[in-house]
Amino acid sequence: MSLKRILSILLIIILAMADIAVAENYFAKTSGSVPVYASPSKSSKKLGTLSGGTWVYLDATKNGWAKIELNGKVGYAEASHIKKASRTMYVKTDKATIYKSASSSSTRMEIVGYGTKLSAAYISGSYIYVNTGNNYGFVAASSVQLSDPNTLKKTVYIQQPSGKIYSLPDTSSSSWTVSGSTKLTCTALYKDTWARVTAGGKTGYVKKSQLGTKAYSVPKTTVYVTSGSAVVHSEPNSSSAKIATIAYGTKLTAAETSGSYTKISSGSHTGWIKTGDISTKNPNTLNTTVYINAVDVKIYTLPSTTSSYGTVPTSAALKCTALYDGTWFRVTYKSKVGFVKKDKVSTKKLGSSTSSPASVKSVSADWYKSNIQSIFARGDIATVTDVATSISWRVKRKGGNNHADVEPLTAADTAAMKKACGGDFLTWHRRSVWVSIDGKKYAASMNCKNHGKYNIKDNGFDGHFCIHFTNSRTHCSNKVDADHQNHIKMALAKG
Numbered sequence: 196m197s198l199k200r201i202l203s204i205l206l207i208i209i210l211a212m213a214d215i216a217v218a219e220n221y222f223a224k225t226s227g228s229v230p231v232y233a234s235p236s237k238s239s240k241k242l243g244t245l246s247g248g249t250w251v252y253l254d255a256t257k258n259g260w261a262k263i264e265l266n267g268k269v270g271y272a273e274a275s276h277i278k279k280a281s282r283t284m285y286v287k288t289d290k291a292t293i294y295k296s297a298s299s300s301s302t303r304m305e306i307v308g309y310g311t312k313l314s315a316a317y318i319s320g321s322y323i324y325v326n327t328g329n330n331y332g333f334v335a336a337s338s339v340q341l342s343d344p345n346t347l348k349k350t351v352y353i354q355q356p357s358g359k360i361y362s363l364p365d366t367s368s369s370s371w372t373v374s375g376s377t378k379l380t381c382t383a384l385y386k387d388t389w390a391r392v393t394a395g396g397k398t399g400y401v402k403k404s405q406l407g408t409k410a411y412s413v414p415k416t417t418v419y420v421t422s423g424s425a426v427v428h429s430e431p432n433s434s435s436a437k438i439a440t441i442a443y444g445t446k447l448t449a450a451e452t453s454g455s456y457t458k459i460s461s462g463s464h465t466g467w468i469k470t471g472d473i474s475t476k477n478p479n480t481l482n483t484t485v486y487i488n489a490v491d492v493k494i495y496t497l498p499s500t501t502s503s504y505g506t507v508p509t510s511a512a513l514k515c516t517a518l519y520d521g522t523w524f525r526v527t528y529k530s531k532v533g534f535v536k537k538d539k540v541s542t543k544k545l546g547s548s549t550s551s552p553a554s555v556k557s558v559s560a561d562w563y564k565s566n567i568q569s570i571f572a573r574g575d576i577a578t579v580t581d582v583a584t585s586i587s588w589r590v591k592r593k594g595g596n597n598h599a600d601v602e603p604l605t606a607a608d609t610a611a612m613k614k615a616c617g618g619d620f621l622t623w624h625r626r627s628v629w630v631s632i633d634g635k636k637y638a639a640s641m642n643c644k645n646h647g648k649y650n651i652k653d654n655g656f657d658g659h660f661c662i663h664f665t666n667s668r669t670h671c672s673n674k675v676d677a678d679h680q681n682h683i684k685m686a687l688a689k690g
Contacts, residue, residue, distance in 0.1 A: 220252050220253070220254060220264075220317050220318035220319070221252070221253040221279050221316065221317040222250065222252070222253070222279070222280055222281065222282040222315060222316065222317060222318075223250070223251050223252070223253035223261075223263070223277050223278055223279050223280060224248055224249065224250055224251070224277075224278055224280045225245045225246070225247055225248060225249045225251065225272070225276055225277060225278075226247060226275075226276045226277070226278050227247045227276060228244055228245070228246060228247060229244065229245045229247075229249075229272045229273070229276040229277070230243075230244050230272065230273075231243050231244065231245060231263070231270035231271065231272050232270060232271045232272070233270065233271070234271060235257065235258065235260035235262075235271040236260075236271075239271075242268070242270045243270075245265070245272070249265070250280075250282065251263040251264065251265045251277065252264040252265070252318070253277055253279060254269070256274040256277075259273065259274050259275070260272070260273065260274055261273070261274040261276075261277040263277060279316075281314040281315060281316055281326070282314075282315045282341075283312060283313070283314060283315070283341075283343075284312075284313045284314075284315045284323070284325070284339040284340065284341055285310055285311065285312055285313065285339060285340055285341075285342070285343055285344060285345070286307055286308065286309055286310060286311045286313070286334075286338055286339055287309070287338065287339060287340040287344070288309065288337075288338045289308065289309050289363065289364045289365065289385060289386075289389075290306050290307065290308050290309070290363045290364070290365065291306070291307050291308075291311070291334050291335065291338035291339065292305075292306050292334070292335075293305040293306070293307065293325070293327055293330055293332040293333070293334055294322070294332055294333045294334070295332055295333070296332075296333060297319040297320055297321075297322035297324075297333045298322075298333075299335075301333075304330045304332045305327055305329060305330045305332070306363065307327055308362065308363040308364060308391070308398075308399075308400060309344070309363075309364055309383070309385040309389070309391060309400070310344050310345050310382065310383045310385070310391045311327065311398075312328075312343075312345075313325040313326065313327055313334065313339060314326040314328075315339070318336065319333065321335060321336050321337070322334065322335060322336060323335075323336050323339065325339075344382075344383040344391075345382035345383045345391065346382070346383070347381050347382050347383055347384070348380065348381075348382060349380070349381045349408075350378055350379070350380060350381075350408065351379050351380075351381045351390065351392065351406040351407065351408060352375060352376070352377065352378065352379060352406065352407055352408070352409065352410045352411055353373065353374075353375050353377070353379070353401065353405055353406060353411060354375065354405060354406065354407040354411050355375055355405065355411060356374065356375050356411065356413060356451040357372050357373065357374050357375060358372065358373065358375070358401065358405055359371070359372055359401075360372075360373060360379075360392065360394065360397070360399035360400065360401055361399055361400045361401070362399055362400075363400060364385050364386075364388070364389035364391075364400040365400075370399070371397070371399070373394060374411075375410065375411025375413075376410050376411060377394055377395075378394070378410075379392040379393070379394045379401070379406075380392060380393045380394070381406070382398075384403060385400070387403065388402065388403055389401070389402060389403060390402075390403045390406055413450040413451045413458075414450075415448050415449070415450060416448070416449045416450075416475065417446060417447070417448060417449075417475065418446075418447050418448075418449045418457075418459070418473040418474060418475055419444055419445065419446055419447065419473065419474060419475075419476070419477055419478055419479070420441050420442060420443050420444060420445045420447065420468075420472060420473055421443065421472060421473060421474045421476075421478065422443065422471075422472040423442075423443050423497060423498045423499065423519065423520070424440050424441065424442055424443065424497045424498075424499070425440070425441050425445075425468050425469065425472035425473065426439075426440055426441075426468070426469075427439045427440070427441060427459070427461075427464055427466040427467065427468050428456070428466055428467045428468070429466055429467070430467060431453035431454055431455075431456035431458070431467040432454075432456070432467075435467075438464055438465075438466040439461075439464045439466070440497065441461055441464070441468070442496060442497045442498070442525075442532075442534070443478070443497075443498055443517070443519045443523075443525060443534075444478050444479050444516065444517045444519070444525045444532075445461060445532075446461070446477075446479075447459040447460065447461045447468070447473065448460045448461070449473065452470060453467070455469060455470055455471070456468065456469060456470060457469075457470045457473060459473070478517045478519075478525075479516040479517045479525065480516070480517070481515050481516055481517055481518065482514070482515075482516065483514075483515045483542065484512055484513070484514060484515070484542070485512075485513050485515045485524065485526070485540040485541065485542055486510055486511065486512055486513070486540060486541055486542070486543065487507050487508065487509050487510060487511045487513070487535075487539060487540055488509070488510075488539065488540060488541040488576050488591060488604060491506055491653065492506060492507050492509070492535065492536075492539045492540075493505070493506050493507075493535075494506070494507050494526070494528060494533040494534065494535055495533055495534045495535070496533055496534070497534060498519045498520065498522070498523035498525075498534045499534075502534075504533065507528060507535065509605075511528065513526040513527065513528045513535065513540065514526060514527040514528075515540070518537065519534070521537070522536065522537055523535070523536060523537060524536075524537050524540060526540075537574075538574065538650050538651075541574060541575060541576050541591075542575075543575060543576055543633070551578065551580070551587050551631075552578065552580040552585075552587060552629050552631045552636055553578075553629075553631040553632075553634050553635055553636040555634065555635065555636050556636070556690065557629050557636045557637060557638045557686060557687055557689075557690055558635065558636070558637060558638065558687075559637075559638055559664075559665045559683070559687055560637045560638075560664050560665060561664070561665045561666050562597075562598065562663075562664045562665060562666050562667035562668075563666060563667075564666075565665075567637065567664055570632055570633070570635075571592055571599060571630065571632055572592065573592055573593065573594055574591065574592065574593075575591070575592050575632070576589060576590070576591050576604060577589070577590055577591075577592070577601075577630050577631060577632045578590075578630070578631040578632075579601075579612070579628050579629070579630055579631075579639075579641070579662070580628060580629045580630075580631065581615035581616070581626060581627075581628055582626075582627040582628060582629060582685065582686050582689050582690070583615075583626065583627065584614075584615045584617075586611055586612075586614055586615035587611065587631075588603060588604075588607075588608035588609075588611035588612045588615070589603070589604040589605070589608045590602060590603055590604060590608070590662075591604050591650075591651065593649075593650050593659055594659075595661070595670075596670075597667055597668040597669060597670055597673065598661050598662060598663045598664065598667035598668065598669070598670075599661070599662045599663075599664070599667075600647065600659045600660075600661060601659060601660060601661075601662055602649055602650065602651045602654060602656060602658075602659045602660075603651070603654045603655075603656045604651065604654065605653075605654050606653065606654050606655040608654065609654050609655040609656045610655070612643065612656075616643040619642075619643050620643045621643055621644055621645055622642065622643055622644055623642045623644045624642060624643070625640050625641070625642055625678045625679055625681075625682045626640065626641055626642070626643070626682060627639075627640060627682040627683070627685040627686040627689065628640065628641050628662070628682075628686060629686055629690065630662060630664075636690075637664065638664075638665075638683050638684070638686035638687035639662050639663060639664050639683055639686060640662070640663045640678075640679040640680070640681075640682035640683045640686070641660060641661060641662045641663070642660060642661055643660055644660055644661075645657050645658035645659070645660060646658050646659070646660070647659050663676065663679040663680075663683065664683065665680070665683055666680075667679070
């Protein structure tokens with residue numbers, strides 16, 4: 196074949212290709228009622244008529260005729276009645292990759308999830324050219340469908356304080372967090388496991404098992420402060436603003452947690468508190484009445500001497516609900532809750548009988564064989580009356596194993612003791628005394644010598660002094676002191 200003949204054939208092919216206006220397999224619609232023929236001629240066999248708006252595949256146009264395909268059958272219709280149109284399709288798999296060209300080896304442009312709406316233009320082999328709203332590219336035809344799965348339109352909520360919404364129905368995909376009170380619109384279910392949801396203009400996926408039809412309500416739990424004081428912050432971190440300081444034993448309502456903090460409410464305060472400072476166990480279980488046994492006793496808002504809000508009168512009755520750190524009583528006084536030092540109270544009320552001897556005959560109480568050590572227990576208050584002068588004063592037992600170590604209760608009691616003892620004050624000289632406790636009067640002996648440590652700081656007496664009962668012993672020798680025992684007998688004889 197001559198070169199001229201070859202060029203002539205090539206020119207004919209090029210001209211023929213130029214007459215093709217569109218690529219193969221575009222999505223198209225019929226415009227009005229359209230006859231379809233077996234070949235591009237009205238004189239050819241008529242295959243049927245398509246009604247207006249029928250979707251077809253547009254293969255090619257030539258010489259005013261469009262080659263179309265419908266349900267696997269090929270025919271021809273006048274090109275003026277066949278219009279290209281974008282067709283809406285939806286992803287039917289858990290995810291679909293959008294490629295730059297019709298090949299899985301080409302550049303990946305985007306990954307879209309189940310139910311994503313796509314605008315499809317044409318088919319190229321096993322791929323469809325689509326617009327995702329973000330990109331134009333090709334998606335595998337096997338990953339999409341014409342039917343819309345987004346038909347639920349149901350309001351749902353994540354059934355926990357907060358939860359993740361994933362960009363794909365896959366926990367390894369990117370995610371963002373929403374609260375349990377955020378309204379979500381569920382549009383579809385994927386494999387009955389993942390819910391496709393929208394919130395705030397964003398679409399993602401949540402595990403179906405995490406959803407419910409009612410907004411999540413944080414369970415309320417009653418808790419109590421278990422540290423001396425707990426700081427309430429505005430946010431779940433120590434660097435946020437301090438709203439309040441709440442004392443030991445305070446009842447709180449706890450809600451959700453965040454890290455090492457728990458959200459609580461107490462009266463007018465709502466904020467975040469360290470989880471380690473609270474417990475569901477109620478420490479307020481004592482329910483005991485105690486009485487102030489000293490003067491000028493302060494009551495504190497916290498178990499700390501830096502938080503005083505007033506004083507409590509001597510002999511005032513307090514309702515004790517808890518003991519903190521073995522040192523502080525949590526008490527209620529005149530409907531106000533506070534804290535008082537344990538050594539400032541007693542379970543026995545100081546009345547007029549404590550400033551004068553009991554009006555009964557004195558009795559002997561063996562230190563070891565009777566129950567005098569529990570009657571006059573550590574921390575208890577008693578009235579001491581000097582037999583020789585009949586002067587009385589109050590004392591508080593601080594300790595002692597072989598006998599009772601006591602301190603004058605107040606400065607006034609120290610003054611009365613000094614007056615009664617006269618020249619024996621602050622000496623080891625023995626004196627006969629009566630010790631009155633709960634309406635009974637016990638024969639005893641004492642010395643006025645101040646020694647050892649003291650607990651009461653404002654009574655004007657530096658240390659403690661000793662009171663002996665029948666058969667009690669001294670500390671150093673661990674022996675019964677004859678002089679003390681003689682004075683006990685004298686007290687027993689005098690009254």
